[in-house]
Amino acid sequence: MKEAFLQAIPVLNKIESAGYEAYFVGGAVRDFLLGKEIADVDIATSATPEELKSIFSKTLDVGIEHGTVVVLFNGIPYEVTTFRTEAEYLDFRRPSEVQFIRSLEEDLKRRDFTMNAIAMDRHGKFIDPFGGKKAIEERVIRTVGNPDERFTEDALRMMRAVRFYSQLSFEIEKSTYEALSSLAHLLEKIAVERKLAEFEKLLAGWNRMMALKIIGETGLYKYLPQMSAFQKQLCSSANYHAEGLTGEEMWGLLTCLFDIDQAGAESFFKSWKLPVKKTRKILSILKWIRYRSDNEWDAYSLYQAGRESLLSAEKIRNVLQHTDLKRNTDNLMELYNTLPIKQRSELQLTGNDLMNWFGKPPGAWIKADLEKAENAVLKGELRNSNESIREWLMKCNQNLGKN
Ligand code: ATP
Numbered sequence: 001m002k003e004a005f006l007q008a009i010p011v012l013n014k015i016e017s018a019g020y021e022a023y024f025v026g027g028a029v030r031d032f033l034l035g036k037e038i039a040d041v042d043i044a045t046s047a048t049p050e051e052l053k054s055i056f057s058k059t060l061d062v063g064i065e066h067g068t069v070v071v072l073f074n075g076i077p078y079e080v081t082t083f084r085t086e087a088e089y090l091d092f093r094r095p096s097e098v099q100f101i102r103s104l105e106e107d108l109k110r111r112d113f114t115m116n117a118i119a120m121d122r123h124g125k126f127i128d129p130f131g132g133k134k135a136i137e138e139r140v141i142r143t144v145g146n147p148d149e150r151f152t153e154d155a156l157r158m159m160r161a162v163r164f165y166s167q168l169s170f171e172i173e174k175s176t177y178e179a180l181s182s183l184a185h186l187l188e189k190i191a192v193e194r195k196l197a198e199f200e201k202l203l204a205g206w207n208r209m210m211a212l213k214i215i216g217e218t219g220l221y222k223y224l225p226q227m228s229a230f231q232k233q234l235c236s237s238a239n240y241h242a243e244g245l246t247g248e249e250m251w252g253l254l255t256c257l258f259d260i261d262q263a264g265a266e267s268f269f270k271s272w273k274l275p276v277k278k279t280r281k282i283l284s285i286l287k288w289i290r291y292r293s294d295n296e297w298d299a300y301s302l303y304q305a306g307r308e309s310l311l312s313a314e315k316i317r318n319v320l321q322h323t324d325l326k327r328n329t330d331n332l333m334e335l336y337n338t339l340p341i342k343q344r345s346e347l348q349l350t351g352n353d354l355m356n357w358f359g360k361p362p363g364a365w366i367k368a369d370l371e372k373a374e375n376a377v378l379k380g381e382l383r384n385s386n387e388s389i390r391e392w393l394m395k396c397n398q399n400l401g402k403n
């Protein structure tokens with residue numbers, strides 16, 4: 001058994017000593033069977049949240065309304081969820097109430113895909129009533145039970161199917177795939193925040209460009225924020241190889257594929273409820289992609305863009321133009337590294353220096369002089385030392401006085 005499970009065995013033991021059942025479940029068991037890194041170890045139990053809280057001294061109530069208690073054990077947080085069925089589904093969203101039960105099998109039955117519906121006990125024995133291990137061996141994503149029913153209960157599962165497709169590069173089983181197409185419209189009812197969480201995981205997956213194609217082909221795109229006009233682009237996204245792009249760069253790439261302008265991109269990110277900071281970062285990258293479509297990099301633009309944005313812009317351009325990423329960025333970094341300064345704080349000049357030297361009160365002239373010196377240093381016309389800058393500015397200002 002993997003270290004992450006071994007560390008968590010005392011948690012199972014404690015619950016079992018108190019007279020309840022407890023198992024490892026969900027993504028950790030799936031990833032373990034796949035031989036992948038295990039992220040979080042999740043536990044399912046027959047004990048209710050209240051019973052769990054009397055077993056462990058350190059617990060947190062996050063998600064208690066869904067029957068989840070976080071148990072802190074040896075400093076590690078574990079999500080421990082009471083076996084439950086999902087009573088009744090309203091509006092194709094989450095269940096209207098959670099019903100706790102004492103049967104593991106019933107709990108596994110309410111899970112989305114067979115690969116996610118496997119439990120493992122503390123001895124490493126699998127409880128797999130829905131053929132999850134076989135699905136993992138065959139590399140297929142298949143709903144537990146009838147896909148139409150399962151997607152109608154919770155339409156987010158359709159997004160989850162495609163995000164697992166992206167992360168795991170499994171095939172989507174035929175009837176599950178067909179249900180994606182016929183029930184795509186149910187996604188309309190799902191909150192943007194939940195769609196976003198799955199879509200971000202999709203964008204980070206290995207098979208993401210193919211996954212975008214599926215979003216286009218199944219019709220799911222019609223019910224995702226501001227995507228309804230881009231079926232063609234989504235379906236042809238598999239022609240691009242986006243290896244090495246970060247999540248932010250993927251959002252940037254998407255808006256380039258959709259060919260939307262800066263204001264359109266801003267509105268697109270807003271409709272997805274992307275955090276403001278992230279939006280700003282992507283918009284800055286996009287600005288430099290636009291700059292580059294008409295210009296070559298020069299010292300000033302490299303400096304203005306900064307290392308991070310210029311690299312991201314160049315990476316996205318390489319994907320769009322199917323060019324060799326490494327060769328292009330290596331050359332660019334060489335050029336960037338020759339810049340005499342990389343940011344304003346490295347300029348050996350401050351506003352205070354200027355006021356002392358020229359004996360003038362603060363004003364717009366300070367910004368102008370700082371920019372003048374910054375430009376000259378970047379062009380290699382002026383050495384970046386406080387003394388040379390002072391002499392140079394004095395001379396400039398004298399000349400200005402003469403004219
Ligand atoms: P990840 O590695 O991305 O965390 P995961 O499989 O652990 O993948 P989670 O979203 O953390 O995914 O969910 C944990 C488990 O809860 C899943 O494996 C699945 O069994 C179950 N699950 C989560 N969301 C749903 C849902 N909408 N419907 C049914 N079961 C779900």
Ligand code: MG
Nearest residue numbers: 026027028040
């Ligand atoms: Mg998880």
